[in-house]
Amino acid sequence: MIARKRLLTHAWRQALGEIQPEWLLHSGFSRCISGLSHSKMRTPTAFPVLSNARTVEISLLGKPHWRNAQTAAAAASTANDIIQFKLSDIGEGIAEVVVKEWFVKIGSKVNQFDPICEVQSDKASVTITSRYDGVISKLHYNVDDVAKVGTALVDIKLAEGSPTSPTAKLQQPVQPDDMSSLQDSRSLSDKSKALATPAVRRIAMENNVTLSDVKGTGRDGRVLKEDVVRYLENAQQAKQKIEERIDQEAPSGIAAPSVKAKNTCPFPEENFSAPGSRQSSSGCGEPLKGIQKAMVKTMTAALMIPHFGYCDEIDLTNLVHLRKQLKDLAKSRGINFSYMPIFIKAASLALTQFPILNAHVDDKVENLIYKGSHNIGIAVDTPNGLLVPNIKNIGGTYAKPVILPPTVAIGALGKIQVLPRFGDHDQVVKCHLMQISWSADHRVIDGATMARFSNLWKSYLENPSMMLLDMK
Amino acid sequence: MTKKWQVLISKSHDIYTNLAWEDWLYRKMDFSHLNLLLLWRNAPCVVVGRYQNPWKEVNVSMLEDAGVQLARRNSGGGTVYHDMGNLNFTFMTERKLYNRRTNLEFIVKVLREKYAIPAEVSQRDDIVVKGTLKISGTAAKLGRTAAYHHCTLLCNVRKDQLRAVLTPRNKGIHTNASISVPSPTVNLSEINSVITSADMIPVFAQQFSDLNLSEKIAVIEIDPSDGDYPGMEFAATDLASTSFIYGNTPKFNIIRDFVLPSSQDTPAPTNVILDILIEKGKICSFTISGTATEAVKGIATSALSAVVGCDFDSQEMWAALSAGFASSSATTSGTDRNSGDEHHREFVYRCLIQTLNLQE
Numbered sequence: 001m002i003a004r005k006r007l008l009t010h011a012w013r014q015a016l017g018e019i020q021p022e023w024l025l026h027s028g029f030s031r032c033i034s035g036l037s038h039s040k041m042r043t044p045t046a047f048p049v050l051s052n053a054r055t056v057e058i059s060l061l062g063k064p065h066w067r068n069a070q071t072a073a074a075a076a077s078t079a080n081d082i083i084q085f086k087l088s089d090i091g092e093g094i095a096e097v098v099v100k101e102w103f104v105k106i107g108s109k110v111n112q113f114d115p116i117c118e119v120q121s122d123k124a125s126v127t128i129t130s131r132y133d134g135v136i137s138k139l140h141y142n143v144d145d146v147a148k149v150g151t152a153l154v155d156i157k158l159a160e161g162s163p164t165s166p167t168a169k170l171q172q173p174v175q176p177d178d179m180s181s182l183q184d185s186r187s188l189s190d191k192s193k194a195l196a197t198p199a200v201r202r203i204a205m206e207n208n209v210t211l212s213d214v215k216g217t218g219r220d221g222r223v224l225k226e227d228v229v230r231y232l233e234n235a236q237q238a239k240q241k242i243e244e245r246i247d248q249e250a251p252s253g254i255a256a257p258s259v260k261a262k263n264t265c266p267f268p269e270e271n272f273s274a275p276g277s278r279q280s281s282s283g284c285g286e287p288l289k290g291i292q293k294a295m296v297k298t299m300t301a302a303l304m305i306p307h308f309g310y311c312d313e314i315d316l317t318n319l320v321h322l323r324k325q326l327k328d329l330a331k332s333r334g335i336n337f338s339y340m341p342i343f344i345k346a347a348s349l350a351l352t353q354f355p356i357l358n359a360h361v362d363d364k365v366e367n368l369i370y371k372g373s374h375n376i377g378i379a380v381d382t383p384n385g386l387l388v389p390n391i392k393n394i395g396g397t398y399a400k401p402v403i404l405p406p407t408v409a410i411g412a413l414g415k416i417q418v419l420p421r422f423g424d425h426d427q428v429v430k431c432h433l434m435q436i437s438w439s440a441d442h443r444v445i446d447g448a449t450m451a452r453f454s455n456l457w458k459s460y461l462e463n464p465s466m467m468l469l470d471m472k
Numbered sequence: 473m474t475k476k477w478q479v480l481i482s483k484s485h486d487i488y489t490n491l492a493w494e495d496w497l498y499r500k501m502d503f504s505h506l507n508l509l510l511l512w513r514n515a516p517c518v519v520v521g522r523y524q525n526p527w528k529e530v531n532v533s534m535l536e537d538a539g540v541q542l543a544r545r546n547s548g549g550g551t552v553y554h555d556m557g558n559l560n561f562t563f564m565t566e567r568k569l570y571n572r573r574t575n576l577e578f579i580v581k582v583l584r585e586k587y588a589i590p591a592e593v594s595q596r597d598d599i600v601v602k603g604t605l606k607i608s609g610t611a612a613k614l615g616r617t618a619a620y621h622h623c624t625l626l627c628n629v630r631k632d633q634l635r636a637v638l639t640p641r642n643k644g645i646h647t648n649a650s651i652s653v654p655s656p657t658v659n660l661s662e663i664n665s666v667i668t669s670a671d672m673i674p675v676f677a678q679q680f681s682d683l684n685l686s687e688k689i690a691v692i693e694i695d696p697s698d699g700d701y702p703g704m705e706f707a708a709t710d711l712a713s714t715s716f717i718y719g720n721t722p723k724f725n726i727i728r729d730f731v732l733p734s735s736q737d738t739p740a741p742t743n744v745i746l747d748i749l750i751e752k753g754k755i756c757s758f759t760i761s762g763t764a765t766e767a768v769k770g771i772a773t774s775a776l777s778a779v780v781g782c783d784f785d786s787q788e789m790w791a792a793l794s795a796g797f798a799s800s801s802a803t804t805s806g807t808d809r810n811s812g813d814e815h816h817r818e819f820v821y822r823c824l825i826q827t828l829n830l831q832e
Contacts, residue, residue, distance in 0.1 A: 090614070091570070098650070100523045100722075113616060118522075120650060123572075123597065124612040125522050125548035144648040144722070210499075212710075213703025235702040 082137055084152040085116075090126055096148045097121040099141045104154070108136045116154060119147060133159040196223040203228050209235070310450045311437035314458045316416060320432045322464055342467075343413070346460035349470050354453040356445065475505055477689040479677045482512040484696050487543045487554065490514060492708035493696035494562055494620070495546055503566040503618045509680050510562035510622075511673050516555040516630075517541040518637050521548050521611060525649040525721050527830060528642045532785065540637055544717045547622065549611025550652030553637055557629035557659070559669040561676070562622040570619035572597050572610060579608070579625065582679045587664050598655070599625070605658040627669035628661040641830050647724035718753035718783065725749055726830070730823045732764055735812050744768060744820070746827055748776065750784045767813070771820045774800065779828075789828070797821050 090097065097119035104116055110130045119126050138155035141147050196204070196211055200223055204211045207228070214231045216223035316339075323337055330337040351357060414435030423429040436458070438450055460467050480497075482490050490512045497508060517540055520526050526542060529551040535542055540553075554560070563575045576593045583589040583599075591607065594600045599608035610623040634657065660667045681689040696704060710716055726748045734741050744764040749756045758776045760769045778796035782789035800817060826832075 092572075120523065120548045123547075123549035123610055124614055125546065126614040127616065129616045210703065213706060215706040215709070231702060234699065 081158040083132060083134075083156050083158055085131060085154050085156050087119075087128065087147055087149050087151060087153045089149055090119075090121060090124075092121075092124075094121045094149060096146050097126065099143055099145050099147050100125070101143065102139060104136045104139075106136055106138065110134060110136060110156065128153065130156065132156050135159075195220055200225050200228060207232055310447065310454060311435060312454055312458060314434045314436055315421075315462050316432045316434050317430075319461055319464055320416075342461070342464065346457050346467060349460060349467060350453055350457040353456060354449060356449060357453055475507055477507045477509075477680075477683075479509045479511065479680055479689060479691040481673060481677065481691070481693045482510065482696055483693055485513055485515045485556065486708070487514040487517040487519065487541055488708040488712040489696050489704075490560075491519075491543060491545055491711050492704045493694075493701060494564075494622070495707065496701045496704045498564060498613065498615070498618055498620055501564075501618070503564065506565075507569070508562070508564040509677075510560075510564065511676065512560045512562070513556050513558065513669055514554040514560070515541070516553075516633065517543055518551060518553050519543045519545050520551045521650060521652075522546050522720070523548075523649055523722055524551060524652070525645065525647050525724055526551075526718065527640065527721075527785070528645050528647055528649060528724075529638070529640055529652055531637055531640050533641065533829075535637060538633065538637065540633070542717055543711065544720055545611070547611040547613040547620070548650070550609060550650070551638065552609050552624050553629065553634040554624065555629050555633070557627050557661075557669050559625040559627055559672055559676075560622060561625065562620050564618065564620040567614060567617055567619045570612070570614060570621065572612060572621045575621055576608070576610065576623065578680070578683070579623070579676075582676060583660070586675055586679070587660070587667060589660060589663055596653075599623075601658065601663060604656060606655040607658060607660055625669070625672070626657055626659050627667050627672060628659050631657070631659060643830050643832050644726040644728045644827060645724055645830065646727055647722065649722045649724065714753070714783065714786075721750070721753050723749065723751040723756075726827055728823070728827045729762070732768065732816070732819065735815065738765060742768075744772060744823070746772065746776070746823070748827070753783055755780050755782055755784055755789065768816050768820060771800065771817055772824065775821065775824055785828070793821075793824065793828070 087097070098121070099117055100120050101118040102116075103118070104110060104114075110116065111133050112130055114130050116128050116130050116136075119128060134156040136154055137157045140152050140154060147153065195216060195218075201211065203209075203225060204214070204223075209228055209231060211223055211228075214223050214227050217227055218224045319339065319342065323339070327337050414437070416432055416434045419431055419433050420428050421431040421433075436454065438454055460470075482493060484490055484493070494510060494512075497510070501508070516538075518526075518530050518535065520529055520542070522545060524544075526532055526544070530542065532542065534540075561575070561579065573593060576597060576599055580591045580593055580599060583591045589601060589607075591599050591601050594606075597610045598606050600606055607626045608623050610621065612621040613619065638654070677691045681691060683689075727746070729743055729745045732738070732742045732744060742763040742765065744760065744762040746758065746760060748758045757780065760772050760776075762769075775793065775796045778792045779789050782792055797817075
């Protein structure tokens with residue numbers, strides 16, 4: 001128990017930015033929504049919930065490093081490398097600009113693409129974003145100073161392992177120019193002007209919500225969880241139109257008959273008052289609005305970066321039994337048996353068969369860059385379960401796990417629930433079930449691939465001994 | 473994937489809604505396969521650039537009575553007046569394709585060919601006729617992956633109102649904020665009387681469509697408030713707030729030097745220098761100097777102390793100033809009062825009012 005606590009504290013400290021992790025850090029619980037048609041709709045009934053459940057997310061990263069391995073192309077920095085980030089050419093023959101506003105200060109943690117400052121030249125206001133991950137160690141100009149193009153703007157103490165060579169440019173994925181949401185999602189500093197607790201920030205970050213877009217109803221305009229939820233409900237309706245559009249345009253994606261998906265969408269236990277209402281074509285979530293505007297709006301909306309979701313339910317009963325058997329053995333060796341390494345190993349095994357999930361796109365969405373090694377990030381939520389019960393209480397709202405660049409796919413694991421199911425002889429058996437929801441970049445990953453990967457991963461977890469067969 | 477082009481015409485005439493909508497598109501759309509032209513008009517308003525000082529640029533005190541709103545946009549550039557006779561263009565693309573001149577040349581081409589207006593693009597990226605008369609002002613915002621250039625077009629605005637609001641009362645303001653370069657303006661309708669902003673919208677939309685021959689460009693009328701832009705309504709409310717409009721004013725000083733008439737205590741004229749610092753739109757601190765007597769400086773000090781912390785030019789500030797005057801008049805009553813002190817007190821308050829009112 002203590003060992004687990006230490007693990008969680010370590011992860012929590014990483015989340016706070018104290019330790020620079022190789023693992024992508026974001027924790028929390030997300031439910032899936034799906035733009036897919038399902039082969040089977042589960043009849044909703046009420047289920048009990050395990051009280052001490054825990055949430056885990058796994059994301060598949062495209063970053064080139066994994067522990068001690070380094071790719072030959074990118075030279076990675078060592079600790080304490082300080083790089084001068086120069087003001088690059090803005091274009092239009094401009095030689096100098098006026099610094100109007102700093103978005104960072106000395107000590108601020110920045111990630112690549114985070115906004116650093118705003119400069120102005122004649123009639124243009126330009127947002128300068130960071131090329132590197134690291135910590136700001138010096139600002140070379142004050143507000144209202146004239147900065148010459150080509151001179152140093154800030155000094156950045158590079159994060160360990162941050163690629164500094166020009167080849168790093170290849171790994172920049174296409175992103176929406178939503179500077180502030182990148183800011184909120186990539187850094188836990190107080191750059192956001194909105195007041196919100198860390199828990200609320202996390203929910204916002206999970207769901208790619210810009211906190212300053214949300215109207216806060218709490219004290220001092222504080223943004224509360226309910227506010228983010230309400231925002232998501234509105235965004236949900238807009239986004240469902242995107243998915244409906246994508247479905248209409250690419251019907252071969254997910255609904256391919258070769259994909260044997262016994263997939264079902266998780267329904268929150270509280271919402272089973274109207275079982276019939278869930279049978280909309282979009283799977284789960286709110287019924288769609290009227291069609292008359294859909295044409296116009298989806299044309300615009302479809303040009304946003306497309307995500308799609310895929311969700312499923314995994315029977316971990318065998319794994320739970322395995323854990324019971326091994327727990328005592330593990331304890332005698334002084335290690336704590338956790339599901340995490342098994343989830344990771346299963347994902348890694350599955351990835352070898354679906355390398356596309358370990359890749360990402362370049363700027364023009366023309367080239368896929370495959371990574372040699374598997375980099376799997378894990379985030380762990382605290383056992384306090386702050387996020388889980390509250391999101392659960394939303395009532396009908398699903399949130400998609402965020403795809404953070406440079407990932408192409410991300411999975412969110414729900415809590416493990418003990419639920420009744422029918423066994424082989426139609427008897428009622430006690431099953432340990434976990435929801436999994438995947439979110440993927442539709443430009444790179446097609447639904448069938450996502451589904452097949454998920455099924456393979458699921459089969460490893462449902463039959464742990466299978467992993468032994470496929471291990472190399 | 474070929475580029476998609478769209479012309480979006482806003483049905484809203486609210487400056488804050490339109491600015492929030494424009495900003496939403498800029499932040500959230502993927503422009504790697506999209507070019508947008510937005511066409512929009514607003515009810516009477518004045519729009520200052522992101523880091524400008526409204527008091528420096530605009531006659532702020534007349535706005536409310538005239539029914540003209542004040543807004544701060546996110547792009548650079550100078551201060552402009554909008555009303556329904558003004559047509560706004562926003563050209564939004566990926567960063568690499570940002571090119572102001574090309575956009576302005578497009579507008580000039582339409583004006584020349586369709587309306588026989590002898591317009592041309594000036595050195596400063598304005599559109600002018602007869603070399604110096606401005607009919608359009610330009611501003612831009614550039615980010616990492618997207619950029620937009622927007623500009624006005626004076627079709628048939630109320631020039632009297634334009635002149636009035638853009639004649640600021642700003643005596644004493646010392647600031648590093650970017651200032652507007654004033655130019656004489658003219659309405660297109662003065663050159664070609666058939667022109668109205670409303671009629672020009674479909675013409676420009678059509679001409680823009682004709683630019684891309686391979687694919688039909690979609691021309692769509694949008695109601696930005698219809699719920700398809702989550703977060704936009706809230707952003708519009710923020711844009712309309714005093715904290716955004718005034719709170720984003722770069723810090724500035726108001727510095728005035730007043731000569732006091734000679735009196736019994738001071739046969740030679742003396743002066744008092746007031747230096748008030750305003751940051752984020754609030755009165756932050758002040759210093760009083762000059763050759764005036766301590767008594768005089770004391771009056772100024774206690775009067776200004778009452779307004780420190782107030783939003784500059786707010787009801788609160790004026791109320792605090794009046795209250796200060798009333799209470800100081802009470803304290804000088806009785807045997808201590810003499811006409812000299814009373815005289816000084818009134819003089820100091822008149823100076824303060826002049827200072828805070830930014831008047832000559």
